[in-house]
Amino acid sequence: MSPIDRVLGQVKDDSAFMRCVSRWQEIPARGGRYAALPADLHPKLRTVLRASGVERLYSHQAESYRWVRSGRDVVVVTPTASGKTLSYNLPVLQELLSRPEARALYLFPTKALSQDQQAALNLSVERGELGVKVATYDGDTPDSVRVSARETGQIIISNPDMLHAGILPNHPKWIKFLGNLTFVVIDEIHTYRGVFGSHMTNVIRRLRRIAEFYGADPTFICCSATIGNPRELAERIVERSVELVANNGSPSGAKHLILYNPPFVDRVQGIRRGVVQEARSIALRFLKAGVKTIVFARSRLRTELIAAYIRGSLENFYTDDGRIRVEAYRGGYLPSERRAIEAGLRDGTVQGVVSTNALELGIDIGGLDAAIMAGFPGSISSSWQQAGRAGRTQHLSVAVLVASSSPLDQYMVKNPQYFLGRPPEEGFVDPENLHILMAHLRCAVFELPMRPEETYAPTSEIYLQHLEEGGTVRFSAGAYHWSDRSYPAEAVSLRSATSDNVVIVDTTNGEYAVIGETDRPSAKEVLFDNAIYIHRGEQYVVTKLDLENRKCSVERTDVNYYTEALVKRDIKVLHEDDTYDSCGARLVVGDILVRTQVAKFKKIRFQSHENVGYGEVSVPEEEMHTRALAMVFDDNCPAGKALRGIDPAMRVPAVARIGTLVKNVSPVFLLCESSDLRAAERLRDPHFGKPCLYVYDAYPGGIGLAEAFARQIGTILRASLSLVRDCECSEGCPSCVGPRDPQEEIDGNPKEAVVAFLSAWVGDS
Amino acid sequence: MNGDLYHRLKLLKKMRQTVPSRAPSPPRKPAMPLGVPGFTPLADGVWSRVLRMPALQLREVLTDASILFPAQFSPELVRFFDLETTGLSGGAGTKVFLAGVARLEGDTLALEQLLLTEYGAEPAYLTALAERFPQDALYISYNGKAFDAHQLKTRFVLNGRTHVLQHHFDLLYPARRLWRSVLPGCSLSELERYVLETERDQDLPSWEVPERYFEFLRDGDPAVLQPVIAHHYHDILSLTKLLMTVHAILSDPRDWIQREAVPFDVVQAAAWLLHRGRGRAEHKRAEEMLRQVVFHTGRDPVVRTRAGLLLGAQYKYFGRWTDAEGVWRLVFEQFGELKAGVELAKLLEHRRRDPNEALQIVLALQRHQRPPTAARDLAHRELRLRRKLNASDTA
Structure with missing residues (x-):
């Protein structure tokens, strides 16, 4: 009996564990063609x-x-x-x-x-x-x-x-x-x-x-x-x-896929045990049984937390048993560090790894037996990809999806037939995206003068004339020539819209060692002064974030908390491109300016995850020009009437909750990551003068998500309605519209208000 | 649809401008210049100017420059060259707009500058360049190996042609050897100031070169190019002067040491002669230079040490053990130099068969803090010498 057979047997006999399993699916072995x-x-x-x-x-x-x-x-x-x-x-x-x-x-x-x-x-x-x-x-x-x-x-x-x-x-x-x-x-x-x-x-x-x-x-x-x-x-x-x-002819070993919903801590409020702690205990169970395990976490911070918790729990264990080495792995590590971890996984000196989706792709890390997803990865295809990291060697393998309290995660574990039956998401691209196209057009002209009749993009010539007006290209002898001293490819990073990174420097004891880097906008949110930065399980405190010189100095420290920024955003409408009445509301697609300000941060205690204090942050606000869909609830449209149909005191909470709901539901429909999209609600929007809900792209210039949302708005709203209506909670829980917030001081039932509002708006179809 | 597009492009432009990278450009006014003062047209968009000056001394130098480059190149085959480009990062979008080449015609130097005044004329421009840059000549440049030569090749490739400068002598390399340790920097302008002792009236910062060219293309006023053309002309003249200076130092360094007119790194000059020199005479000259430094008590101990190590290595290579011992002993005894001491100990142990004195040297070296590997090596050496001494004692 192999270790994995043994540990799966034990788990099946563990009734406390099994109570949390919403589906245990055995995918049989398949012969080859x-x-x-x-x-x-x-x-x-x-x-x-x-x-x-x-x-x-x-x-x-x-x-x-x-x-x-x-x-x-x-x-x-x-x-x-x-x-x-x-x-x-x-x-x-x-x-x-x-x-x-x-x-x-x-x-x-x-x-x-x-x-x-x-x-x-x-x-x-x-x-x-x-x-x-x-x-x-x-x-x-x-x-x-x-x-x-x-x-x-x-x-x-x-x-x-x-x-x-x-x-x-x-x-x-x-x-x-x-x-x-x-x-x-x-x-x-x-x-x-x-x-x-x-x-x-x-x-x-x-x-x-x-x-x-x-x-x-x-x-x-x-x-x-x-x-x-x-x-x-x-x-x-x-x-x-x-x-x-697409006809796969290769054989594969049997796989157990377990959908796991952590137990309730507070059933009334719908609070469940955290995904970090649950993933840790399941990983420990596998690792101690000698099963090589990979844990996928959804953020860099969580990767470090889970790895640290697992290592902490193993400390007692390996004094009297074999040595189990567990590493964290994520972007922002130096290449040499990553190579060493990959090699360790291959040669067997590392038994466990906690990773962001960085290891989701085909980097050869040898045969792993178990994959644990600490939270739904955001898409069905990522889930299968991550689950597929276990079981490369045709033997029995196991994949566990540990649901977080987010509505999307809850939807997946509560609707296993949906999770198992749904084909992987579709991928889409928008090469004509203005921001991206212009950047590459500059590069293309730099590489070779461009003739007007060339069809680089449907409307390239207009863009070329625009560049000529700006003086970066020059028309001469039948072609546009690059006429600028810059090297345009340098200014374009393919990975996100901004190309400048902040380097993280460890200055402990007067040293100067670069330990990683991160992009500038997220630096403001994770590397503000006094933030706790975790790198390979080491804690560092930020001593100075120097945005001008793209440098962040940190020093090693040892505290019992980590930090999370409290981010404030405000939105300014720059231009309305298209307005149409659809799906019972006025839908406006256009350009907005999003200003993001980190003003405060929370200190959160390790293990218990309770809030143990606040600190002030002073970093300049980040501005992003992007594309948005505004759903405007005019008085006479069905959505406006529906909104007026509910208790006035419940209107703000209801619209806010729909923002939460749609932002979390739509990734499945828009084929994106939840983080590619943002939502913001206004009861009296300064631009439209009406209640409204914004859904916008998280990338400068936009990537077409707001437009796609507008196209699919009916489907998304109906899916949102069925999710919230079918939810087991009574007053809203993290799985649907979010838990009741005592600071809101509302008397009614916000969940019922949302159901009433949405039903009246999009109907019961 | 297009109105919307226009609007969005405008917004995009506005966003770009919040990034303080480039100043907003004035509206373009494409105009072919009526003429560039002093230049004559070769073809549409291609202009040339030739200036001549006496160059008797340069001819002498080029006739016997075997210390710098192979003797197969007659003075007539030597070209000094420099390019001005639309950018400093290289790549396919960086264009050459001003190319200069200087060569001997009898006892005069003919310096020709070729200017491109419209991108579309590049094919004709390259044809003119191909005629003036024969592929088998020897090209002398400053930092041209890493940049200019590649740029030129790139322009030809992009126009579907092949033109490669096969023989290249880049003065940057000997210049770095001679002056890196004694000057604040090794740019051509720094060498002009400290070595050639020529000061330019007003020089152009290099970033301004492409900007002026773009301005010229926009407005068609050749006056904005005048400083670029002058700058480029002076760069090529400086090249010829620099070549003569480097040649003089390497040909008769004693003279330079005595005059101390221009400081230079004597040890590096000697190293150049030892590594690049082709005859016994050059080796002798290098040795002579190094001896002067090592045994010259008035000189900087650091320089004396470096010279001593190089000279010692040279003697060792030719098996001149007595000479080697003298140099190492001096450097070790006067400055406590580790490497000299170790060499001396090795020589005493293996050549002179004197383990006792070798041990004394090793012990003396160990009295100071040494880097870990050196310390281990010394300990190992000490152990072996002690074993040898014990063995001979008991024998």
Whole structure:
């Protein structure tokens, strides 16, 4: 009996645990479907495959091979550990062996992934003496290696950021590579959604434009583990028609999926035990039983908290039992730290890891047996991706989703059929997003003068004229030329809309060691003076946040609390683009200015999570210009009437609660992260003079979410209504409209008010 | 639809302006200049100016410059060059708009500057450059290897052509060796001030160069380019002077040491001669320089130490043990230098077969705090020497 069988047996006998399980789903093992090695396969490649034990292919690998060989672009969608890499390595290596001058570019969303990929490829390339030269080209590649990578690398492994800021602006140095570019592999294509995806489409446009200049027209091979609309997303990103390979032929081991809702602490108020503590105790149970476990947390702070709690609990344990090492892993760590943790997981010196979604992607961390999601990751596809991190080795594995008290989490554990039956979310991109498009258009003109008849984007010429007015481009001899001393790619970061980072420096005992970095807007919210910053389980106190010099000095400390900023936001409407009456309200889509001010912070005690004090914060306010949907409740529209139909004292609480509700429900419908979207309610809005609810994009310039919300508003509101009406609580709980807040001092039942308001507004359909 | 778009573009522009990166530009007024004073047109948008000056001395230097670059390049094949570009970060969008090349014509130096006055004329501009930048010549620049040469190559590639400057001698490298340790910096303007002792009346900060060019493109007034053209012209002249100075120092360094006219790093100059010199004469000259420094009691002990270590290594390489011992002993005894002491101990132990004196040296070295690896090495050495001494005692 394996450790995991044993621990699952124990858990099943534990009635306290089982009372919290809303669904225990066994996903049976699946047999494989195979195909013979292609008849035209190069003998050397055949030898390499045989040497590593591959006598036949999974059906999807063979299918992908056929499409690519016939010159078609493909997208391969099969789960983690289904041999996806071979789906693209095989056709690529085949071509490189018969045509050594051909070149391939592999793009991975993160640096860590590309290093893993190179290791795997090098191994097979060496073993079979294929003689194919593979080189990694990213920010960590030393200058001395770069020249040879460009000149002789047949497969270059890189990431979109490097392609955008390093390769494309310097393409004359890459003439040999780009002129022979035959394949572009885009792995983990589901990561290119929303903002990142819109950037990616533009980067690919630029790549194809430059490749064409050198006479190349590469075939695209895209891959993903879980995405609802793989073909559509791939076609949006490469902007060509793409063949879909989705029939997974690989076998997989059985998996237990457990939906776990923490027990009530206060049933009346709907308060349940916190996800941090619950995830910790479940992880401990697995780890102590010898089960290699990964915990996914939803924020960097939670990652550090859970890791610290697990380590704290193990301290007593490992004095009399084996040593269990648990690491935290998240963005903001230095690359060397991340590499060490990844290696530890692979070689078995690290048994447990607590991670943000940074480890959700295919970084090879060896075989893990259990995955615990501390909170619903925000999308169905992320859930499957995270659950898939356990069980790479075809053995029995387990995944536990621990629900937080957020409405979305509660919806998922209370509606397992919804969670299990729903296809993964669809990914969408908006390459015509003004902010993103303009940034990449500047880069494209820098890379190569642009002729007006070029169709970089549907309305590029208007944009080019706009740039010319501003003096950054100049029209001369039939083309727009870059005419500015800046290097435009430098000013554009693909990962979020602002590119400037704050460096975190440990100055304990007069040292000066950079321990991490974070983007500027979130620095104001997590790195204000006197904030507690947690890094790899060490506590630091912020001694000085120097925004001007993008530097934050911290010193090691040891206190029993962590800090959370209290953020105030206000909204100013800049321009109304479209107004229409729909779904019983006036809907206005337009530009707004959001001003964010951190004025105070809370100190929260570890373990008990109680509030133990406040502090003042003085950082300049952050301004963001973005896109919003305002739902205006005019007196005579159904929504306005519905609002007037409820007790006047309940109107403010009801609208506020609908803000909470829709913001938390809509990610499922808008295919975004909850954090991509924000909501704000006004009973008497200064701009509209009426009660109104804003839903807006959390990115400068907007990313199309507000518009999408407007399109789907009926569905979202009806889903919100059914969630709140079917909720078991009596007066509102964190699962639906939020718990009753004693400071509000209202007499009526806010939940009933919301149900009444929403029912009257959107009806009972 | 377009009204809306226009509105949003305006907003976007306003947002950009809140970021204090660039000053708002005046409305553009594209105009081809009627003429650039002193320049003659070669083609539409391509202008040239040639200035000549006597260069007898330069010719002499270039005739025998084998200490700097291979002798295969006759003086006629040497080109001094410098470019002005629309940006300093490089990349495909940075354009060359002013290229200068100077070469010998008999006993005169002909300095030609080529100006591009419209981006669209780049193909013709490159044709003119290709004629004036033969690929087999030797190019002398200041920091041109890392920047200018790449930029030039890039412009040709972008216009579907290939043009590579194959032979390049970048004065930045010898200049850094000679002056990095004695000057506040090694930019061309700093070398002008301290080494060439030429001061420019008013010089242009380098960021202003592209800005002036953009202004010229917008308004068509060649007057704004005049300071750029003058700056560029002086840069190339300074190149020729710098070459002569470097050559003089490396050819007859004794003279420079005695005159002390311009300070330079004697030890680095000697190192250059030792590593790059092709004949016995250059090695002898380097040794001579180093001896002068090591045994010159008036000099800075730090410099004397560095010179001593280099000289000792040189003697060791040629097996001149007595000379080596003398230098190491001096540097060790006078300045307590660790490396000299260790070398001396090794020499005494293995060459002179004198473990006793070697041990005394090691013990003396151990009296001071040493870095961990050095300390371990010394302890190890001490142990071995003691074993050797014990063995010979008992024998």
